[in-house]
Amino acid sequence: MEWMKQRQEEMVGLLEQLVNTDSGSTYKEGIDRVADMLKGHYEALGFVVETIENEQNGNHLLFRQPDATEPKILLLGHMDTVFAKGTAAKRPFRTENGRAYGPGVVDMKGSQVTLLFALKYLAEHDPAALRNVIVLLNSDEELGSPTSRELIEETARPVDYALVMEPGRKDGSLVSSRRGGGRYEMHVQGRAAHSGGAPEEGISAIEELAHKIIKLNALSDHANGVSVSVGIIEGGEAVNMIPDRATGYIDVRVNTEQQSHEIHERIEAISTEPDVPGTTIRLEGGINRPPMEFNERNRALLEQVKSAGESFGLNVSHVHAGGGSDASFPSALGVATIDGLGPVGGELHNVEEYLELESLAERCYLVAETVRKLS
The missing domain is CATH 3.40.630.10 (Zn peptidases)
Structure with missing residues (x-):
């Protein structure tokens, strides 16, 4: 010393x-x-x-x-x-x-x-x-x-x-x-339409993303070290348009390797089935730090x-x-x-x-x- x-x-x-x-x-x-x-x-x-x-x-x-x-x-x-x-x-x-x-x-x-x-x-x-x-x-x-x-x-x-x-x-x-943890991006595609002239022709990507955010947040299990958070969202073109696109940026934290696999599978499962008919979802990313x-x-x-x-x-x-x-x-x-x-x-x-x-x-x-x- x-x-x-x-x-x-x-x-x-x-x-x-x-x-x-x-x-x-x-x-x-x-x-x-x-x-x-x-x-x-x-x-x-x-x-x-x-x-x-x-x-x-x-x-x-x-x-x-x-x-x-x-x-x-x-x-x-x-x-x-x-x-x-x-x-x-x-x-x-x-x-x-x-x-x-x-x-x-x-x-x-x-x-x-x-x-x-x-x-x-x-x-x-x-x-x-x-x-x-x-x-x-x-x-x-x-x-x-x-x-x-x-x-x-x-x-x-x-x-x-x-x-x-x-x-x-x-x-x-x-x-x-x-x-450990990772980052995901959830990209939602809908169909644009004028929100006043023909709203029934639109399919809201933001509405679909909102459903997914609730399900993703529900994956958190803080007592066991699992945290899933949608920290940034973006979408739409104008306030008077039914939005045809939306993206959520997801942060994931886990305590064990087993949790890494489990949470990845559950996020993929959430991305598979749309809640708003007519929307499609593309998921990118994954666990990048064990x-x-x-x-x-x-x-x-x-x-x-x-x-x-x-x-x-x-x-x-x-x-x-x-x-x-x-x-x-x-x-x-x-x-x-x-x-x-x-x-x-x-x-x-x-x-x-x-x-x-x-x-x-x-x-x-x-x-x-x-x-x-x-x-």
Whole structure:
């Protein structure tokens, strides 16, 4: 911990650079700028950098030691934020009362700092451990990882452990399980008509969608972690027309893989039979993030992390998180996975997002000791 604390100023300096560099998920230039900033630090530790070009979003990065033939520990993080280009200029990095503020400061610019300095520590104190790690930083996690999911799964399959650098909870807890989820679009087609001159000739797509929304909402079972919500609707052309089109955008959350299959089948069944004769329905989408369940593998890894924390007097707690993350992908493949290893903070995706500066050194050491223990 003394080594970490001596580098607190250096950590905060890098954090400021990262936060003041916009890297919203759709701002490729900014994400690639963050990637270039991080590359040099990893190369200085002897890592070989592989850049996976991505025209749609920012590039993805893979780091491994040149003699790491079969690394067994995946360290996973993302370089994108939810904040648009120009946000950093409006709300630049600042510190106040032991906290750091700024766009993406804890989700997850702070995690990038935590991970990097954990590896710097190991390079000095246990360089052999670095041969057991592979680091993957993707650029589209906040979008659901559409271009990086396959890369994450391909990288995760050969490893034994996945340590995911999403921020810790406000109380410092790690994340041992997460809900899975998906997005659907329900497109309804009816028949247009003048609402005054010939309303009987029309078939209302909005009326049909209204029936479907009631049925979809009824699928929610909050006590068991199932949530189905139609968050956006659109349709029609003019108020004096019977609407011939309507679309509902559906968000789904589940706790288990079995629930994923069941809810998908029930949504498909609802889409099969129209309530308004003459309408047709087209359903798109599906479950795009499997749940991260608290299974025996993840439970055993949590015990290892707890043991690493105990070695320097840190009591490690854990929680279930309702939101999704890339941790779900290795976990669903059978890889022991723990999330929330980044620094402590709160108000994520918010103008008041903050990071507890004191937690930087603590989380760096926890990650380093966990990697060393697993190695």
